[in-house]
Amino acid sequence: MIKLLLFDLDDTLWPSSYYAEFARRNAVKAMIELGLDFDEDFLYEKLLEVIRDLGSNAPNHFNELLRRLGIKEEAKLIAAGVVAYHNSKIAIRPFPEVPRVLRILKEKGYMLGIVTNGLAVKQWDKIIRNELHHFIDRAIISEEVGYEKPDPRLLEYALNVFDCRPEESVMIGDRERDIKPAKELGMLTVRVKRGKYVNEVVDADYEINNLLELIEILRREDPWRWK
């Protein structure tokens, strides 16, 4: 019998790659609007380069962008980028079927967790903006635990928190780093095929395109609850 469903967050429950591009492009456009006279695509690519080099959780992406363009740090342009970037976050929504599916799963009695790599406040920021906190019981975040996927200890920690055995648990994620450690532990695995890593080779028990299909899988694997 399955008791616990563990979900990856980014690109599994919400289209994080899509919104990242949306927010970064809005930032670049606002900087152009305030006087940064470069081509939008050029600036966007340059910004991605900065993010690659400094890491996505670094502060001061926009300062560094201007520095690389040989522009004396200009508070006006940085503020334009920051405001547009933050305002874009207002538009964040989960994948459209997600709230409905999570509600059904909750009603059926499953425990629901999120297991995600990242900074705790930043991951919770996204959970709250997507209104996922209404459905999940716990979020297990790498920064707080000290292990990152694909290290199986992050999932072990999660199983421990929920007091569940691997064979009572399902891991749902978009990447091999979600699926591989879960398989190693003996969990059932479901790969959602979307987002930035849609072409990654992932060896999961099931592969779906939409979380509504998860319900069909659970009907088959856990018929007791769905009678």
Place this chain on the structure above:
Amino acid sequence: MIKLLLFDLDDTLWPSSYYAEFARRNAVKAMIELGLDFDEDFLYEKLLEVIRDLGSNAPNHFNELLRRLGIKEEAKLIAAGVVAYHNSKIAIRPFPEVPRVLRILKEKGYMLGIVTNGLAVKQWDKIIRNELHHFIDRAIISEEVGYEKPDPRLLEYALNVFDCRPEESVMIGDRERDIKPAKELGMLTVRVKRGKYVNEVVDADYEINNLLELIEILRREDPWRWK
């Protein structure tokens, strides 16, 4: 003849005290919603205490708030506060007459500047959110200049930037620290009576309640432009 109008930013061009309370109360309410079980007014007062002690530009106000409540830093609660605080900024608007007045002043040929104490990116953030950048020619911000109001050198720096003499310039602000140095330099001074410091004793040439009244003052003091 008057050539230059210098405006203070906070509580002169937009109701900063009002929005600060709005955003902080929204943050506290969101933290309660996510499980912080305290009275809203109690939390709000505690948060003000933290901001007073750490300074309004410190990061981690919410972390410190939880620490003072004896709660182990909880990423979920901090994120709830941060999201609600930032989302509140979307609602920022200038005082309602401001865009109209600034457009008229621009059309009449005045140079318009903002002279404000604070961090450059943070002050520009507010200028942009209030859409004041469409009207002003320059913003002079203490962090970039190295002097703060009431130090007259900040205003001197501004006069220099605009290449204007004091007697060609007007300073418009809500506080004695805006008016006193301007008077010392020989500028015409206009105090706007609103915001948090509405009861401060300010010794200005004119006192107004609304920036529309500034137009009447300029008609009198600078009749040439208004013929």
